[in-house]
Amino acid sequence: MEKYNKVTKLNNFKPKVKNLTEKELRVQLAAAYRIFNHLNWDYLIYGHITARVPGPEKHFLINPFGLRYDEVTASNLVKIDLDGNIVEKSEYPVNPAGFIIHSAIHSTREDAHCVMHTHTPAGMAAAALKEPIKNIDFDSTSLTNQIAFHDFEGVTVRKEECERLSNNLGKKSVMILRNHGLLSVGSTIAHAFIRLHSLERACLIQTLARSTNEDLIEVSDNIAKAHANEIENSDKGELAFNSMIRLMDKIDPSYKD
Numbered sequence: 001m002e003k004y005n006k007v008t009k010l011n012n013f014k015p016k017v018k019n020l021t022e023k024e025l026r027v028q029l030a031a032a033y034r035i036f037n038h039l040n041w042d043y044l045i046y047g048h049i050t051a052r053v054p055g056p057e058k059h060f061l062i063n064p065f066g067l068r069y070d071e072v073t074a075s076n077l078v079k080i081d082l083d084g085n086i087v088e089k090s091e092y093p094v095n096p097a098g099f100i101i102h103s104a105i106h107s108t109r110e111d112a113h114c115v116m117h118t119h120t121p122a123g124m125a126a127a128a129l130k131e132p133i134k135n136i137d138f139d140s141t142s143l144t145n146q147i148a149f150h151d152f153e154g155v156t157v158r159k160e161e162c163e164r165l166s167n168n169l170g171k172k173s174v175m176i177l178r179n180h181g182l183l184s185v186g187s188t189i190a191h192a193f194i195r196l197h198s199l200e201r202a203c204l205i206q207t208l209a210r211s212t213n214e215d216l217i218e219v220s221d222n223i224a225k226a227h228a229n230e231i232e233n234s235d236k237g238e239l240a241f242n243s244m245i246r247l248m249d250k251i252d253p254s255y256k257d
Helices: 003-013 022-038 098-108 121-127 138-142 160-169 190-211 220-230 238-251
Strands: 048-054 060-061 079-080 113-119 146-152 174-177 180-187
Touching: 003 048, 003 174, 022 048, 022 060, 022 113, 022 190, 022 238, 048 098, 048 190, 060 098, 079 098, 098 138, 098 174, 098 180, 113 190, 121 174, 121 180, 138 190, 146 238, 180 190, 190 238
Parallel strands: 146 174
Antiparallel strands: 048 060, 048 113, 060 079, 113 180, 174 180
């Protein structure tokens, strides 16, 4: 009985998520860039993670264009508005394609405080498939009815694509940018991270399992939906993300600078 109670308490555990100051948000976002680098989710100097800063202006932080992810720190993150204008002094520019994609979501989704975008091999491989995600594993089923799609339109530098992109995302939590890569949103950086982690893992499993040409065992819709609901209503990635921050502290805490 005691063992059962411990398991029950763990499953019901929901860490308190406090409202971060901009300084705290900068440190957490810089840590996220280092985590991406550690997981090999970076793509030279491309790809982005953005986080909305507190305040009515809807400003958000983005990585300095030209720096590797392992060079990103709390202080060199660039603050921009929804039009991509740098609103505080910075020695670095920003990638136009970065703020076009991210501003499209930040401007229309009040709950999207963090937006993550990657170009990983597994993600791009899945994005090239007509039916990229089947319910065949833990992670793919955790995203049941939560995956949106957006057709490839070339490098995203045109503002008219913003409306199409945000409409395609709708109220869903992750998106596969066809022939391009992956994207996730979240109410916190941890929330966006755990969703993207699930999508990245799902894409990897899809490419591995489907490359065998063996018959796949697909999870039934009712089980997949129940599983997705349970995962979505858990701790929203706080425990996993915090564990990765502790790892970054061991490897190289310079992201806090």
